[in-house]
């Protein structure tokens with residue numbers, strides 16, 4: 123896509139990345155991702171964030187359609203993660219007189235990542251930069267996503283550049299603005315980005331939302347994905363809801379199964395959840411990448427884990443998901459457990475201990491030897507119904523008590 127003027131004098135000059143397989147070397151990108159950089163042009167010109175290193179030339183070509191890159195006066199570094207800072211060395215060579223602006227916490231990183239020490243200025247909360255016709259102000263939002271992260275705000279047009287906040291996976295399919303697409307096609311990838319990348323920093327996301335509340339924001343222009351110029355509150359509220367970790371009324375069943383015994387229970391549990399009128403999704407932990415499991419566990423309040431005992435403990439892919447959820451600090455899940463074993467077991471006991479440690483609400487468990495009996499299957503169905511009922515009840519309380527916090531979308 124060519125540069126797009128999102129407001130007078132404010133241009134998107136980002137790139138689509140459709141070839142990186144794994145974001146952060148870890149999270150699959152079946153639909154790609156964008157690195158959004160923005161050019162703010164007054165009498166002086168500032169570039170806000172950049173792109174991953176291999177896309178530096180493409181960024182320069184886009185800037186050149188608006189002004190010669192050596193005319194850049196400022197490089198604003200909201201965040202030092204290399205998906206946004208990687209083109210800095212190239213930009214420095216091309217625009218040697220551009221001053222780099224970042225938080226104090228970013229300065230040692232600029233030095234250690236790129237050897238950038240000179241022509242750098244630390245900005246503090248509320249500092250302003252007059253570009254002549256455009257005014258930038260700087261607002262640290264530590265830990266969204268790293269400690270040095272800040273948001274930049276253009277005051278005359280009300281454009282917020284919050285970097286990783288309010289962004290999502292999925293390259294821009296020919297449209298930049300959220301109001302120009304069916305957001306339903308993007309939301310899954312926004313939630314997957316949220317849960318995989320910034321979910322662990324949910325408290326910081328909520329603090330950032332509080333902190334930015336006083337700004338007169340008309341456009342939200344994140345550094346990944348769609349730009350919001352209408353219904354700005356929609357993306358902010360989605361992020362706030364995910365960061366509060368209430369979970370929507372629904373159940374994710376994640377199971378592993380070597381010979382199909384635990385899987386038979388999974389089918390029965392899913393049937394029980396559906397009978398209670400609650401949406402359910404069944405996912406095989408060994409076949410579906412954990413990135414997607416994490417997303418669905420974040421989306422829905424109910425989480426039912428099925429695991430055979432494997433070498434005295436949980437089936438490794440199921441255990442891996444629980445570990446990651448622990449690392450991401452997911453709270454408030456209503457949980458059920460089930461699984462097969464051939465002798466002394468151990469999977470459900472260990473999973474149960476972890477669930478208690480995480481403060482999740484364990485509704486019940488169905489363990490059995492070998493193949494499930496008709497009675498085991500009936501207990502599984504009942505477990506599904508019970509978790510679903512608990513999840514639906516929590517949802518009802520939230521939407522009565524929650525007002526704007528209740529789920530509306």
Ligand SMILES: Cc1cc2nc3c(=O)[nH]c(=O)nc-3n(C[C@H](O)[C@H](O)[C@H](O)COP(=O)(O)O)c2cc1C
Nearest residue numbers: 379380381382383384430433434463464465466467
């Ligand atoms: C590699 C391997 C390790 C296992 N380790 C244990 C174990 O430590 N304790 C136990 O009770 N059963 C163990 N089992 C038996 C399985 O838990 C049992 O066969 C179960 O029915 C498998 O359920 P599934 O078909 O859903 O995978 C093990 C099985 C395999 C193949």
Ligand SMILES: [Fe+2]
Nearest residue numbers: 201203267286
């Ligand atoms: Fe980041």
Ligand SMILES: [Fe+2]
Nearest residue numbers: 203205206286
């Ligand atoms: Fe990022």
